[in-house]
Amino acid sequence: LRWSAGDGWHAGEVLPHAPIAMDPAMVGLHYGQVVFEGLKAYHQPDGSVAAFRPEDHARRFRRSAARLAMPELPEELFLESLAALVDVDRAWVPAADTRSLYLRPILYATDASLALRPAREYRYLLLALVTENFFGAGSPPVSVWAGTGYSRAARGGTGEAKCAGNYAGGFLAQAEAAEHGCQQVVWLDAAEHRLVEEMGGMNIFFVVDGALVTPPLSGTLLPGVTRESVLTLAARAGLAVREQPVPLADVLAGCADGTITEAFACGTAAVVTPIGRVVTEEGEWRVGDGATGPVTGRLRAHLVDLHLGRAPDPDGWRYRLAGP
Ligand code: PMP
Secondary structure, eight states: OEEETTTEEOOOOOOOSOOOOOOTTBHHHHHOOEEEOOEEEEEOTTSOEEEESHHHHHHHHHHHHHHTTOOOOOHHHHHHHHHHHHHHOGGGSOSSTTEEEEEEEEEEEOOBOOSSSOOSEEEEEEEEEEEEOSSOTTOOOEEEEEOSSOOSOOTTSSTTSOBGGGTGGGHHHHHHHHHTTOSEEEEEOTTTSOEEEEESSSEEEEEETTEEEEOOOOSSSOOOHHHHHHHHHHHHTTOOEEEOOEEHHHHHHHHHHTSEEEEEEEETTTEEEEEEEEEETTEEEEOTTSSOOHHHHHHHHHHHHHHTTOSOOTTOOEEEEEOO
8 A cells, every 4th residue: 555645545456575666765764764563363263364453453553653753544454454465365374373474564654855854655565474483382481681781762752653663773682682691682661771661572571479560551662462462361360460660670589589470471473472581780580480380371372262263252352354
């Protein structure tokens, strides 16, 4: 789909995967006026294909676009684009549950202009990729690095938006994490490096004295669709659920004295991934016994069952993209 000032959205088309042409002065390339989404589609037992909470991804896509002074793609067009792509060949949706069909909508400014102002022309693309589920059900807990050398998002910035510019700034921190034997980065608040916020591409949860605790949506972290799903499922399962500031010092103390029994990351790609170890400049702490805990395991299983149509869907999170 294309958008231009005055004419609005133009009809879309399905094209084979191929390089795209761009002007060397494209606004999106130079100034990062680019927003995207990531969601998954799954086979259902009745032979249909369903996406998980695409309306929520559509709404976040609109909010991200608004934050970057871009046109907002109407929810119907977003949903239609998903259905149109899956309809081309639903065999793209992998049958094996070790792989997923990952859908990546992206909106970028195509104007050729080096002027510092919002573009007047945009293009919306939807890519479909078959991805390996990089953290499978039986995969071991990950180690996470909480350093103070870099920040992801400051108040008033774009941390709440899913925009391209939020990610490259984390690559060096990711390399630092790897040097410390960790697979993922935990981001702390930019002002004081005191509060835990989220991870590179996931939100973060702790089980504290049996309650599920996650940092609140303070304006600097991405409001994850999986995060919201986990909060809903946990509350319905009778767990105490709290969105409250999480000081890193409390996490380390809780790991040391055993009040924190589990931690996990969650997101579209990772689903629910256990965290077994937290590493900082001061040392390292094991979470619980370092293995996947029962709350993490149950939440993960429930979410996977919802994706695959094996659990009832009282909230209408599965959205049929293609019939049987
Ligand atoms: N935080 C960041 C920075 C992310 O990129 C993602 C992935 N979109 C998430 C959290 C998790 O969001 P979701 O559950 O909607 O995939």
